[in-house]
Amino acid sequence: MAVVAAMVLALAACGGEETNGLQDASAAEVGTRSVEALNSADSVHVVGTAQDPSAEGSTRYDLVLSGSSARGTMTSGSVVTEIVKVADDTYTKGSRAYYESIGEGDAADLLADRWVRLPAEDAEQYRLFTIEGFAMAIGEYVAALDGKVTTEDVAGRRAVAAGSAEGTRLWAANTGDPVPLRLDMLDGEQGRMEFSDxxxxxxxxxxxxxxxxxxxS
Incomplete structure (x- = not known):
């Protein structure tokens, strides 16, 4: 019986994991603290979609960020681009379809399915592919959070949720560091980000x- 009682107490303790107090914060504070926590993270896995202003449809990205470096993929339609960013150096690898999609079909014979190091002006489009860059990007969305803060679960993790009148909604961890777990931008019309690992x-x-x-050149 003593063993059973100990197990019950242990389970109760797990279920009562201490929160980080975010459930008592204002919506604005939820946004501020989550951006600060993301900016302080050593690494994070980000999967998301974003509306592509240059084409109909959306672009999907799957990235691992660590400091000022990143690796992963971007997918637009059926075209996949691999990306590696190491500090100020950015590398991409695309198929023949990729080069044709950007109007550089003549370059495909030389560059298709090979890693290339981008010149600075071309690498500029990937400048936000860092932890600091993503923190800055989501900060622009969560700055307008207001209203009620609710508690929910996201991928099995205790979280709080806060929204804005414009339709942005942020879910942030309610235990441990108050990092963002999910962000819907303008009711998802401009995309969604999922943060893990x-x-x-x-x-x-x-x-x-x-x-x-x-x-x-």
Missing amino acids: YGTKVSITAPAGAVDLASL
Whole structure:
């Protein structure tokens, strides 16, 4: 009986995991604290969609961020682009379909399915692919959070949710660091971000044998 009682107490303790107090915060504070927590994270896995202003439909991204580095993919329609960013150096790898989609079909013979190092002006479009960059980007959305803060579960994790009149909705962790777990931008019309695997040890290095586009110009 003593063993059973100990097990019950242990289970109760797990169920009563201490919160970080976010459930008592204002919506504005939920936004501020979650952005600060993301900015302080060592690493994070981000999966999301965003409306592509240059084309009909959306772009899906699947990225691992660590400091000022990132790796992952961007998918627009059936076209997939692989990306590695190591500090100020950005590398991409695309298929022939990718180069044709951006009007560079003549380059496909040389560059299709090969890693290329982008010149600074081309790498600029990936400048926010860092933890600091994502924190800054979501900060613009969550700045308008107001109204009621509710408690929910996100992917099995205790969370709080806060929204804005414009339709943005943020879910942030209610235990441990108050990191963002999910963000719907303007009722999802501008996309959604899902955040997971905070603090996982990752190694992001430059791909070997990359073609330096700056040297070809």
